Amino acid sequence: MIRSILISSLLLAALNNIFVFAQNQKNAPIEIADRREIFVDKQLITQLSGVEVLMHHPHNEGKVLAFDRPWEGNFSAYCTIIQDKDLFRLYYRGVRESGKDGNDSEVTCYAESKDGINWVKPALGIYELDGSKQNNVVLAHHVPASHNFSPFLDANPNANPQERYKALAGTQKSGLMAFVSADGIHWKKKQETPVFTKGVFDSQNTVFWSESEKLYVCYFRIWSDGGFSKYQGFRSVGRTVSKDFVNWSEPVAMTFGDAPLDHLYTQQTAPYIRAPHMYLAIGARFMPKRQVLTPEEAAVLKVDPKYFNDCSDAVLMSSRGGNAYDRTFIESYIRPGIGLENWVSRSNYPVLNVVQTSPTELSVYVNESYAQPSAHIKRYSLRLDGFASIHAPAVGGYMITKPLVFKGKELEINYSTSAAGDVKVEILDADGNPIPGFKVFDSKVIIGNEIKRIVSWNQNTNVSSLAGKAIQLKFYLKDADLYSYKFNP
Template sequence: MFVPPLKPTFRLLAVFLCVLTCFASKARQQPVSLADRRELFVDGHLIDSLNGASLRMHAPVDEGEVLPFDLPWEGAFSAYVTILQDGDTFKAYYRGVPTAGKDGNSAEVTCYAESTDGIHWQKPHLGIHEVGGDTNNNVILANEAPITHNFSPFIDTNPAAKPDERYKALGGTQKSGLVAFTSPDGIHWKRLQKEPVFRQGVFDSQNVSFWSESENRYVCYFRSWTGKGYQGFRSVSRTTSGDFIHWTEPEPMGFGNTPYEHLYTQQTSPYFRAPHIYLAIGARFMPNRKVVSDEEAKKLGVNPKYYNDCSDAILMSSRGGTRYYRQFMESFIRPGIGLQNWVSRSNYPALNLVQTGPAEMSLYVNQDYAQPSAHLLRYSMRLDGLASLSAGYAGGEMLTRPLTFTGNRLELNFATSAAGEVRIELLDASGNKLPGYSLEECRPLIGNEISKVVYWNNNADVSELSGKEIRMRVLLSDADLFSFRFYASAD
């Protein structure tokens, strides 16, 4: 049979379809490598499809005031808190300044508090710096303006880090650039070098840095603007370094298709149970969105310049590079009851989540800014509990993208109702059932557990699938799945 040659238009279409097929085939050959990492549901990175299920953000629980800013050198404008957990000791760092002034003014100091449980805090008398004629204070940096405006430290987990530089920090404004400090203990600090290590930013809020285990480099997220100078929206840019001294050209962070909002702080840091996922629990600022009247402000004792705006906390995440996943546009922490929570620059989250119980983690938020009652508030959540894969009573399911893992067990962090359940099915890359790991063979998971191993009949061993390309199908009914992890067990 004679087949006429294709017309040019159809030939182009055929070539396009061929190329498209090749790209699709190539994509199928590159599964997501999980290794033994824990995965959260703060983004849709692993999800291929959802049917009757959705990602749900969870609200932290208000646990009340834990740290008043009540010393003479602290006061109403204390801010930019960093919380670190070093072994059995929790450490808090924050700006102290009792009266409003220009960013980086000489009255600003960096204060320190510590705790054995993350709940009850003390302010030690360090005797390092003289403030107000006395060294009997909790100040770790003084007379270092403008570094003390937004000094933000981290514990350096770089295997090559020197013991006497185990703690590192950046601080400064646009005028000074970001200046690097180091410390062996987090209390006694010195400059890494006289000159700033990075100048290409605005820096007029808390600028955060850390050693990235997954990217094998130092990363800094800092304040920038979407427009030139101070025009447009307060936003975020990023730079990286191999030695904490020489930094790359800055790159603006992208937010996908979500709209721009003013992000006063972003507080990006590796999640301590899944450090390849960076959580960003930042402050969303709503300029000129006034809630408190002039008369109400007087009753509260709010500084006159600080009640024309309002703010709350938002949740984002990143897996490195220049992209944030903003899965949820809704507020992560809404301002509390009472007008004192609706003044400018209140509700600003501190940097870092820390574990404060076997099943609990805590985050901290500045409250009552520019008021005599300024303090730090603690919120609690279950471990990994920022967001979940969730389904109601009618049930729902998720199918993952193709993935590989290492290990011999699958562990879930989940919660169900008395009537609910979670079941897991492991499939091959094409979506076909794998004998021994089918839905019908999976024991239903019922209860509320931080760590529960999945069984198919009497078997929990998934080692025969380790390194192979699979998909995971999750079925839920009246349940939440907060995280999962393939890992190696000696049992």
């Protein structure tokens, strides 16, 4: 009896210790160092009062590239844009007639731009098509790689210079094949056998080097009920990682919190250039059998008869690594435009990667008018960090972060106010008490619209005395938007 009581007491003590440890871990301050934090999720927010996390929709800037070459055409898709210093590189599948995934008529095409707006298709002279090498094709006859060729510029500091560019491509039958390139134009297989086979892959399967995880990360097509091998349920996403781009981990299915499942035809997951620990997924949400066009309307637009029975739009998700997506925003991020040509199957598919096209502007690109002679890419613009904000109405309100630990000496914010609005910042200790010298009445009232503003308290911008300690930030906003914040060295 005594022994049973002793064992029970020890077990309860152990369980209590586990509970206390878990609580301590849950309440531990979050290390943000000098990272930029944006508001595509609520993971660093502890309280909102009178304010909301608001998604902002990009502005339509019009068509920038038509799929008008004989080897491109109506079914060009699965596009990727890469910013390499002062050059933008665009890769996309070229194919004029629909056919079996991975057939030999599919090629990988290339265009480039100095500003992300005006594009040229250089005559590369690499592959012969229809008796001529005067084309912009960087991959052909590599069945089935050109179906969904997905390249990236390797940010791994230890990467081989001859493999600065890498890519994955393939179907379920072939598995994902690895390709490498020194210049982003001349590609070769890294090896003759696939590097990863445990997926369905009937989509664009994105891959990149993660600075925060120190791994190569691949997000690829699976199905919600069929898993890694069967076409059942909803089109969904799996994840695998690698240290060397050749040997990949056992795959895991991505989760979506409490959000309802959508058909995610593409997910386009990639690090955000100004905050690479944040992975943005501006993907295509597919709505099967949600038909808008009549057969007669489709015929006028010359839409392929098999491709007007559905519609799709773009959604915004995010991840901080691991196998979880955050779906703070369920609503559409980019809606189909005015005109029936925008309401066909597999249109409105975002191009992989968000790029910076001016000191104040980001660009998002979308593949539109699919399965039609007018198929093209359109550019959308938004301010830097402007995916979402903490938005306050005229009556004002505040947002408080969770306890954070930073390094640096000044606090930078990206914000906008009305002429009547303003922003003030208070720094609290881990228990929520205002810290002397950094109270709200010490804060300089900030009015304006700036990508970068340094916060001050009584003319003092130096917060280095608080570095390494657990603090909370309390932002007071009135008729204003806060897009991001970070601590600077």
